[in-house]
Amino acid sequence: xxxxxxxxxxxxxxxxxxxxxxxxxxxxxxxxxxxxxxxxxxxxxxxxxxxxxxxxxxxxxxxxxxxxxxxxxxxxxxxxxxxxxxxxxxxxxxxxxxxxxxxxxxxxxxxxxxxxxxxxxxxxxxxxxxxxxxxxxxxxxxxxxxxxxxxxxxxxxxxxxxxxxxxxxxxxxxxxxxxxxxxxxxxxxxxxxxxxxxxxxxxxxxxxxxxxxxxxxxxxxxxxxxxxxxxxxxxxxxxxxxxxxxxxxxxxxxxxxxxxxxxxxxxxxxxxxxx
DNA sequence: ATGGCTCCCCGTGGGAGA
Numbered sequence: 001x002x003x004x005x006x007x008x009x010x011x012x013x014x015x016x017x018x019x020x021x022x023x024x025x026x027x028x029x030x031x032x033x034x035x036x037x038x039x040x041x042x043x044x045x046x047x048x049x050x051x052x053x054x055x056x057x058x059x060x061x062x063x064x065x066x067x068x069x070x071x072x073x074x075x076x077x078x079x080x081x082x083x084x085x086x087x088x089x090x091x092x093x094x095x096x097x098x099x100x101x102x103x104x105x106x107x108x109x110x111x112x113x114x115x116x117x118x119x120x121x122x123x124x125x126x127x128x129x130x131x132x133x134x135x136x137x138x139x140x141x142x143x144x145x146x147x148x149x150x151x152x153x154x155x156x157x158x159x160x161x162x163x164x165x166x167x168x169x170x171x172x173x174x175x176x177x178x179x180x181x182x183x184x185x186x187x188x189x190x191x192x193x194x195x196x197x198x199x200x201x202x203x204x205x206x207x208x209x210x211x212x213x214x215x216x217x218x219x220x221x222x223x224x225x226x227x228x229x230x231x232x233x234x235x236x237x238x239x240x241x242x243x244x245x246x247x248x249x250x251x252x253x254x255x256x257x258x259x260x261x262x263x264x265x266x267x268x269x270x271x272x273x274x275x
Numbered sequence: 276a277t278g279g280c281t282c283c284c285c286g287t288g289g290g291a292g293a
Contacts, residue, residue: 009292010282034292036283061283062291114293122291169293188293223293224280235293267281267293 002027003107004272005165005238006259007221011035011043011066014266017259019046025256026050027272028070029102031109033167035064042066057095065098065109065166073100073107075147080132082147083139088132096129097136099147105246105275106140106147110166115187123187126169130196137164137203164205164241167221167268170197172207175216176236188237205241208253208273220255221268229260240273249275 004027008014011032022030030052035042039058047054047068057078058064067073077083077099079092096111113129116122140147141160170193174180183189201207209218219234228234242250252274260269 013282034282114291116291116293186293221293224282226279228279237293264281 001029001103001105001275002272003029003031003163003165003240003275004270005031005033005109005167005240006270007033007111007167007238007266007268009034009036009266009268011037011064012041013264015043015046017262017265019050021256021259021270022047022050022052022068025270025272026070029073029107030068030270031107031165032066032068033064033096033109033111034062035066036061037064055098055100057098059095063094063096063111065095065111067098067100067107067109069100069102071102073102076100077147080136083136083143084132088135091129091132099140101147105161105163107163107165108137108140110164110168112167112169114169115193117187118185118190127192127196130193130200134196134200134203137162137200141203160243161246162205162243163246163273164200165239165271165273167237168197168239169237170194171235171237172197172239176219178217178219178233178235188235201241204243206244206247208240208242208247208250209236209255209271211247211250212253218255220271222260224267238268238271240271242273246275251275 052068099108113126115126220238222229222234
């Protein structure tokens, strides 16, 4: 099974890039972030023509996530509320979470808030959102990864098969930044953000990309400005995290930089894992 | 460097992204 993640920065602007990429890379599941489209305007048909089912959680102008899958997903859910209830219901106003199950693997597609700048309101929101994500993932593990509250059948054995992917807007390691100088003041690289993400990963996840590639200089996002892509001034902020059995099973994890070379590209490029 | 580039919107500049 191949699962990919891609922040497309507007699905309507990037539609041809996505369709062409799927034709070249017919992954089983493609998780998208920053679709920037309301659900009633989502372009289902081009993906249906390629044989993909579409699952969406969108809003006007900002955010928005979607999952495309060759086979139907089960137990699709959006937001934190299905597992966390009313306590963090306000965090679901921004559409950043969608999850579904395929072949016993719970796939969670995430668009972590950017955080704007260190010390800003948006930065505080990002940290609060990551704390909620930790609770959400812990609850998911407690449920055996089904994402379903009702336990009508015996829970599957733990550890659950969980896959977290998406735009995390955090570079966990200095080698994931082209130049980490001064990173403690840079959003996406501060200790508080890293600690908040590590608290999620401590529930039992490993970075699929780092199973195969230990070198720095591998990035998934490059700023539109200053010819950053041409100069490879990037960050690795799009991640795929796996629970232990899936991590053992993984046979490849690759960043495909080729769509970033096209005309009018997203500033992010796809990352995929083969299980 | 209130810089750089690109996205969106009942837009014609400003907010947001990262």
